[in-house]
Amino acid sequence: MKFRNILGKREKVNIDTIQSDFVTLASHQLRTPLSAVKWYTEILLSERYGKLNAKQREYLEEMYRSNERAINLVNDLLDVSRIQEGQIHLEFRPTRVEKVIEEVIDNLETLIRVSKVIINFEIINGPLPEIETDQEKLKRIVVNLLSNSIKYTGAAGKVRLSVERKPNDLLISVEDSGVGISKADYSKIFKKFFRGDNVIKVTPDGTGLGLFIAKSLVEAMDGKIGFESLEGKGTRFFFTLPLTQ
Numbered sequence: 001m002k003f004r005n006i007l008g009k010r011e012k013v014n015i016d017t018i019q020s021d022f023v024t025l026a027s028h029q030l031r032t033p034l035s036a037v038k039w040y041t042e043i044l045l046s047e048r049y050g051k052l053n054a055k056q057r058e059y060l061e062e063m064y065r066s067n068e069r070a071i072n073l074v075n076d077l078l079d080v081s082r083i084q085e086g087q088i089h090l091e092f093r094p095t096r097v098e099k100v101i102e103e104v105i106d107n108l109e110t111l112i113r114v115s116k117v118i119i120n121f122e123i124i125n126g127p128l129p130e131i132e133t134d135q136e137k138l139k140r141i142v143v144n145l146l147s148n149s150i151k152y153t154g155a156a157g158k159v160r161l162s163v164e165r166k167p168n169d170l171l172i173s174v175e176d177s178g179v180g181i182s183k184a185d186y187s188k189i190f191k192k193f194f195r196g197d198n199v200i201k202v203t204p205d206g207t208g209l210g211l212f213i214a215k216s217l218v219e220a221m222d223g224k225i226g227f228e229s230l231e232g233k234g235t236r237f238f239f240t241l242p243l244t245q
Contacts, residue, residue, distance in 0.1 A: 030074050037067045042110050061114045068111055069205050072147065076209040079140065080192070083213065088220045090137065094130045097138065097163055097170055097241065098123055104142045105161070111147065116155035124164035131170060133241050137217045144210040145174040145237045151203055153178035153234075169223070169243055175236035181229035189227065190215045198231065214239070 041064045043049070045057070052060065082088055105112070105119060112119055142161075149159045153176045164171040181189060185196045193208040200206075218225040218239045229235035 030070070034067060034071050034074065038064070038071065041067060045110060045114070064110060064114055068147075072210070073207055075140070076207050076213060079213045079217075080209055083216045088137075088217065090134045090220060092132045092134055095133045095135050095138065096128070096130055097133075097172065098126075098128055100135055100138050101142055101161060101163065101172070104139055104146060108143070108146060108150070111150060115150050115153075117150050117153050118156075118158045119161070120158065121161045122163075124162055126165065128163060128165055128170065129243065131241060131243055133221055137221060138241070141214045141217050141239065142172070142174070144214045148210055149174050149176035149178060149235070149237075151206075152176065152199060154202070166240070169240040171238060171240055173236055173238040175234065177234040180231040180233050180235055181227070182231050186229075190225075211237075 041060055044052070045060050045064065101121060105121060146159065146161065153159055157177045159177075160173075160175045162171075162173045162175075164173070179198050179202055182196055182198060185194075188194045189196075190211050191208075192212040194212075195206055195208040214237075215225050218241075222242050223240045225237070225239040227235060227237045
């Protein structure tokens with residue numbers, strides 16, 4: 001039996017537009033309550049208003065991790081929507097890359113503490129120059145790579161971030177001691193919605209959008225992205241940003 005596509009080209013375009021607009025609207029509306037939950041959970045975990053017993057801390061930490069997953073999902077949906085519509089707007093300005101990375105680490109402080117992962121950050125061949133790049137897009141790339149490393153490394157694991165000055169660009173690396181990537185998955189790792197089987201076993205939740213978004217943003221800023229990995233030993237993601245635009 002054959003089915004005939006009853007939608008014309010114009011109708012398809014209209015449906016795609018409606019879907020994109022709905023995703024954007026819903027995502028923006030979800031951001032405010034999710035941010036509020038994050039803020040209040042962080043306050044409770046800081047014990048500013050009273051000590052927590054072990055069970056209370058356990059529940060709050062799980063609430064925090066679940067809320068972070070929801071926030072990441074909302075951000076990913078917004079980013080993918082913009083990418084698919086060709087609406088990656090870049091705002092280049094003088095940027096200290098090391099300061100951006102330090103800010104991302106500070107913003108993820110609660111997630112790092114809850115996950116019990118050790119974070120190290122170093123500068124190689126410093127001091128680093130200011131470069132012209134989009135600070136918000138750079139933050140998004142580092143957040144995606146760092147949160148993935150934290151998520152798939154586990155308690156007592158280590159994550160190392162570094163920025164190295166090269167002749168024509170800066171090399172930013174995020175290296176972890178986590179589950180690694182299977183060789184069979186190498187060619188699919190930057191594809192939209194892809195998640196490796198070993199990763200799903202560790203963390204069933206996830207969109208498989210973070211690396212797709214990171215790659216799209218790096219390339220939009222005239223950089224390159226890649227990775228090295230051994231399954232069960234860890235992964236190193238790295239990307240470059242040109243020194244001059």
